[in-house]
Amino acid sequence: xxxxxxxxxxxxxxxxxxxxxxxxxxxxxxxxxxxxxxxxxxxxxxxxxxxxxxxxxxxxxxxxxxxxxxxxxxxxxxxxxxxxxxxxxxxxxxxxxxxxxxxxxxxxxxxxxxxxxxxxxxxxxxxxxxxxxxxxxxxxxxxxxxxxxxxxxxxxxxxxxxxxxxxxxxxxxxxxxxxxxxxxxxxxxxxxxxxxxxxxxxxxxxxxxxxxxxxxxxxxxxxxxxxxxxxxxxxxxxxxxxxxxxxxxxxxxxxxxxxxxxxxxxxxxxxxxxxxxxxxxxxxxxxxxxxxxxxxxxxxxxxxxxxxxxxxxxxxxxxxxxxxxxxxxxxxxxxxxxxxxxxxxxxxxxxxxxxxxxxxxxxxxxxxxxxxxxxxxxxxxxxxxxxxxxxxxxxxxxxxxxxxxxxxxxxxxxxxxxxxxxxxxxxxxxxxxxxxxxxxxxxxxxxxxxxxxxxxxxxxxxxxxxxxxxxxxxxxxxxxxxxxxxxxxxxxxxxxxxxxxxxxxxxxxxxxxxxxxxxxxxxxxxxxxxxxxxxxxxxxxxxxxxxxxxxxxxxxxxxxxxxxxxxxxxxxxxxxxxxxxxxxxxxxxxxxxxxxxxxxxxxxxxxxxxxxxxxxxxxxxxxxxxxxxxxxxxxxxxxxxxxxxxxxxxxxxxxxxxxx
Amino acid sequence: xxxxxxxxxxxxxxxxxxxxxxxxxxxxxxxxxxxxxxxxxxxxxxxxxxxxxxxxxxxxxxxxxxxxxxxxxxxxxxxxxxxxxxxxxxxxxxxxxxxxxxxxxxxxxxxxxxxxxxxxxxxxxxxxxxxxxxxxxxxxxxxxxxxxxxxxxxxxxxxxxxxxxxxxxxxxxxxxxxxxxxxxxxxxxxxxxxxxxxxxxxxxxxxxxxxxxxxxxxxxxxxxxxxxxxxxxxxxxxxxxxxxxxxxx
Numbered sequence: 001x002x003x004x005x006x007x008x009x010x011x012x013x014x015x016x017x018x019x020x021x022x023x024x025x026x027x028x029x030x031x032x033x034x035x036x037x038x039x040x041x042x043x044x045x046x047x048x049x050x051x052x053x054x055x056x057x058x059x060x061x062x063x064x065x066x067x068x069x070x071x072x073x074x075x076x077x078x079x080x081x082x083x084x085x086x087x088x089x090x091x092x093x094x095x096x097x098x099x100x101x102x103x104x105x106x107x108x109x110x111x112x113x114x115x116x117x118x119x120x121x122x123x124x125x126x127x128x129x130x131x132x133x134x135x136x137x138x139x140x141x142x143x144x145x146x147x148x149x150x151x152x153x154x155x156x157x158x159x160x161x162x163x164x165x166x167x168x169x170x171x172x173x174x175x176x177x178x179x180x181x182x183x184x185x186x187x188x189x190x191x192x193x194x195x196x197x198x199x200x201x202x203x204x205x206x207x208x209x210x211x212x213x214x215x216x217x218x219x220x221x222x223x224x225x226x227x228x229x230x231x232x233x234x235x236x237x238x239x240x241x242x243x244x245x246x247x248x249x250x251x252x253x254x255x256x257x258x259x260x261x262x263x264x265x266x267x268x269x270x271x272x273x274x275x276x277x278x279x280x281x282x283x284x285x286x287x288x289x290x291x292x293x294x295x296x297x298x299x300x301x302x303x304x305x306x307x308x309x310x311x312x313x314x315x316x317x318x319x320x321x322x323x324x325x326x327x328x329x330x331x332x333x334x335x336x337x338x339x340x341x342x343x344x345x346x347x348x349x350x351x352x353x354x355x356x357x358x359x360x361x362x363x364x365x366x367x368x369x370x371x372x373x374x375x376x377x378x379x380x381x382x383x384x385x386x387x388x389x390x391x392x393x394x395x396x397x398x399x400x401x402x403x404x405x406x407x408x409x410x411x412x413x414x415x416x417x418x419x420x421x422x423x424x425x426x427x428x429x430x431x432x433x434x435x436x437x438x439x440x441x442x443x444x445x446x447x448x449x450x451x452x453x454x455x456x457x458x459x460x461x462x463x464x465x466x467x468x469x470x471x472x473x474x475x476x477x478x479x480x481x482x483x484x485x486x487x488x489x490x491x492x493x494x495x496x497x498x499x500x501x502x503x504x505x506x507x508x509x510x511x512x513x514x515x516x517x518x519x520x521x522x523x524x525x526x527x528x529x530x531x532x533x534x535x536x537x538x539x540x541x542x543x544x545x546x547x548x549x550x551x552x553x554x555x556x557x558x559x560x561x562x563x564x565x566x567x568x569x570x571x572x573x574x575x576x577x578x579x580x581x582x583x584x585x586x587x588x589x590x591x592x593x594x595x596x597x598x599x600x601x602x603x604x605x606x607x608x609x610x611x612x613x614x615x616x617x618x619x620x621x622x623x624x625x626x627x628x629x630x631x632x633x634x635x636x637x638x639x640x641x642x643x644x645x646x647x648x649x650x651x652x653x654x655x656x657x658x659x660x
Numbered sequence: 661x662x663x664x665x666x667x668x669x670x671x672x673x674x675x676x677x678x679x680x681x682x683x684x685x686x687x688x689x690x691x692x693x694x695x696x697x698x699x700x701x702x703x704x705x706x707x708x709x710x711x712x713x714x715x716x717x718x719x720x721x722x723x724x725x726x727x728x729x730x731x732x733x734x735x736x737x738x739x740x741x742x743x744x745x746x747x748x749x750x751x752x753x754x755x756x757x758x759x760x761x762x763x764x765x766x767x768x769x770x771x772x773x774x775x776x777x778x779x780x781x782x783x784x785x786x787x788x789x790x791x792x793x794x795x796x797x798x799x800x801x802x803x804x805x806x807x808x809x810x811x812x813x814x815x816x817x818x819x820x821x822x823x824x825x826x827x828x829x830x831x832x833x834x835x836x837x838x839x840x841x842x843x844x845x846x847x848x849x850x851x852x853x854x855x856x857x858x859x860x861x862x863x864x865x866x867x868x869x870x871x872x873x874x875x876x877x878x879x880x881x882x883x884x885x886x887x888x889x890x891x892x893x894x895x896x897x898x899x900x901x902x903x904x905x906x907x908x909x
Contacts, residue, residue: 006766013751013762020753020794214749218810220715221743222766223735392716393672 002228010224010232011239018202018236021209028198028244036248036255044259058082059132064089065102069110072102072118072143081135098122098132110147175274179260180358183275187252188331188354191245192347195289196296196324198244200317202237203300207389208313216395230389234297234382241293249285253277284357291371292350294378302385305394331355338362343369346377410469412462417552420458421569424544427454442524447532451540459548474547475599483597486651490602491609493647494589498610500640501581503633506625526619533615538608545570545587546594546603554595563591586610589648596655661818661849662689662712666721669707669873673719681707683873684721689849691817694840696864697853698897704873705853706745709822712851713743726817726849739767742811745822749803752796756787756806759795760813767814774813781809785839801832808839819843819850825859837863857894869900872908876900 019025061082066073077084085093092099099121109116118140123129152161173181210216219229253276260275303320307313324347330336331351338352349370356362388394412420432450439445463473545566553562567587574583590603617624628636669682682704689695699705710716712723714734722729728736751759757778764774782788785805790798795806804824811819821840825833841863844850854860860867861881868878877884877900881893888896 009762009765013754013766016758017751017753213752215751217710217715217743217745218749218807221713221738221741221811222763223738223768224766225735396716 002225002231006224006228007231007235010229011235014206014233014236015239018205018240021202021205024201024205024240027201028240029247032194032244032248033251036251037258040255040259041262044262054131057128057131059098059128059135060085060093060096061132061136062087062092062096062099063102064099065104065106068104069102069106069116069118072106072140075139075143076100076136079135079139082132082139092121097126097129098136100136113151176276176278179274179276180278180360182273183256183277184355184358185332185334187277187281187358188351189328190252191248191285191289191354192292192328192331192351193325194248195241195245195293196300196321196328198241199237199293199296199300200321202240203233203297203304204307204310204313204317206233206236207301207304208307208310211307211395212309220395226390227386230301230386234301234385237297237301238293241297242290245285245289245293249277249282278358281358284354284362287371288350288353288357291374291378292347295346295374295381298378298381298385302381302388305385305388327351338366338370340366340369342366344373346374350374410472411555412466412468412473412548412552414552414556416462416466417459417549418569420462421544421549421573423458424455425573427458440524442529442532444528444532444536447536451536455544456540459544463548473551474543475551476601477599479597479599479602483599483602483655486593486597486602486655487605487609489647489651489654490589490593490606493644493651494586494606494610495613496640496647497585497589497644498582498614500637500644501585503628503637503640505578505581506628507630507633507637526615529615529619530612534608534611538604538611541570542590542594542600542604542607545573546590547600550591550594559595563588563595566591585644589644592648592652593655596652661691661693662687662695662723662725662851664688664708664712664721664723667708667711667718667723668720669704669711669716670719681873682711682718685868685870685873685875686721687868687875687878689818689851691849692844692847693865694844694850694852694863696860696867697851697870698855698857698860698867699853699870700855700901703870705855705870706822707873708870709743709745709820709851709853713741713820714738715743739814740816741818741820742814742816743820743822744807744811744824750795750806750810753794755792755794756782756798756809757791759806760809763810764813769814777813777815778809781812784842785809799832801828801835804828804832804836805839808836812843817848819848819852821850821852823854824852825854825856833859857897861893869897871901871904874904876904 058080059082061076061084063073063076063084064087066086076082085096087093087096087099089099089101101119101121103117103119106116106118120133120136122133148162149159152159171178210219220226222229224232256275256277263273263275299320300317303316304313307316327345327347328351330342330345330348331354336342336352338349338356342352343349343366353362353367353370428450431454432446435446435449459473462468463470549569550562550566553566557565567584567590570587570590571580571583576583586607590607593603593606594600665686666684667682667686668680668684671679671681685704685708687695697705697708707716711718712725712730714730714737718731722731724730725737726740728740730737754762760778760781761774764777765771769777782791785808787802787805787809790802795803798806808824819840824836824840828836837859840850840852844865852864864881866878866880867884869876869884877887879887884900885891885893885896888899890896890899
């Protein structure tokens, strides 16, 4: 446990240093205070000005066939919102934004009691044309109602004849509730975003900035543990994140009060919206945002620790921001609420908690889960940040003296391997579609060019250019009997875990993956599919993902990270959200098999067996589904996970764990 | 005061990127003595001093600082040591007074004593003129004086200074060297690293020449010159380094 008086002294130093950093203070506290009044008041005034300008403007409308509809034309010419000119019915005259074509016999059709049609030419990509459409439609509808009234009168029918049923809609929401409904989503989004922003800059400054300025060594020479030093920084970053949230909340509340006062006089009483932020919102915001600020502070500190400068740190933290944005934006979707499922999704849970809290639709169970999971994520993130902060190579950088490359010469760096991966994706994006259009999506030719050319090709070219050791990057030694025997364990393990992943997927998103695919079952022949979807990917993807990429990762990071990251890259490369879990499971088993046996022939065989089985099922049993009902699914899930994990473990043990 | 025994530091040990920075070095520094560690850039000086200062963990071996082990009693070591290097810079947004006060707190010096010691140190190092100026506005020489005051606020028995004159002009460097000599006279053990031979000749009582992570020789400046049969200390240094390189090759 850290000594709290030490942490407090360190936090005081960090905060006094931090609040003199104008950049951090501006972004976290001053910026929101200026932003909302400027943004919201400016937006309202801009909208008012624009609407008033649009109302006063008289767009030019061109009419063809004026003589065919005397009364309608008269009404159009009389409307003070538009100016009317005539045209030939083909090309709109200069300045006209909309055309009305009245066909011959319009008045006669009206007189006969028929429906007379008018053609309107408008441009849906032009705001002036769309506004004119509303105005012209109003005139035509008004004329239509007059005609209808005359027809009913002539038949001696009352107006109610055409409206047998009428609904009176009464909005029971109070102005306050209407305001909260409109405000809740955006408020939740903004508060979560600024909670994160409030942590990012101070974390960068206090860790990466400390390295950049050369003060880290000074700090490490004091009689405090690394955990105490990190805790001091953590408290300071957390305080800044909370200060940012408070600043945002205050600024938003005051701004919305001003908006409310501005709008109160301008809106009809029955439509009134009370935009004031509810005073009791503070009771939702504080418990929701404290653990989230704790989470963001820890993650930001851990990531920032890897950077050597604040500039470098900005690059590292950008992915966090990009990943957090969609998770936060979920609150903007009206139909998504805090449930037991969404309550375990980091960031999203708090975003939804805030929204539901403001709307008054919170339920107890998911709320507790959301708060508890966020606290757990914050604790895990802090533990991770502490482990990062305790690593010498992270704090002081890797040594760059002579001999640095000893042992890794011959293998690409992870950065270089990822760059080659990006090239494979680009080739696939831009050239995959024309190839599929030419030879068919599942043809052997397409598969060969994509797998051998786009996936293995760039890696091979780089390996030759950089004179990498090909045997090291693409190890293809024949497995010894012991290694070959692991196939009997790894293949069923991969299949069992694939089944488990498919069952989970079926339960969660109600969709099967490969099985039952009508496209697959109607393509080519089974032999062609076996080559294009099983054999070629098994050879080429293994050469790249478990050879080139996994070797690069293994040379520079702990085995567990090499396995997980290579599996994640492998999964991402497939660009298929419906196969995320099965691919991740397969990627992990393949990487473990590679690490355990040291030859690519083993993961190639596993990959082929796995793909072949699923193609076989899709081809011969196209109706097969993982929709087995809850009880059977749960049993299958538990069974397949136990079997899959157990066999994978056994495979690694039998091969005799060796460095990948 | 400092007793290093078979100290070894390997970066990223056990990984393919393993790099041996310090190989089995041993030396002692007595109270009141200035011990110089002389070597070229990349020789292992900073790794040695960072390890002695417990900023890095030794891969093997140990070092006792005023009786405390750097392996098992890191915090005790830090309490008894003032550490400073060219890399140990300052918080530019804080003033010298604030920095020295915060570091006094970090070392658990009672508040009243911090003010007293600070006044004494600032007077001794002629820092009063800029005591309340943010460090970002100070010259490099002034900053190094602040760093020295920061390293001494807890009155350590041992000082570890890694290239403390790096980047300083000749006047500032002279002031720093004078301060080091004064601390040694007060009875502190000073471990001092540099790549500038004139500084070693001028202030060090004993010196060790470090190259490629190993100590090649150790003794007083005249002893080392005599041992190699060279007239100047500089010639002796190059003779030792070249002989070692030839042996390795």
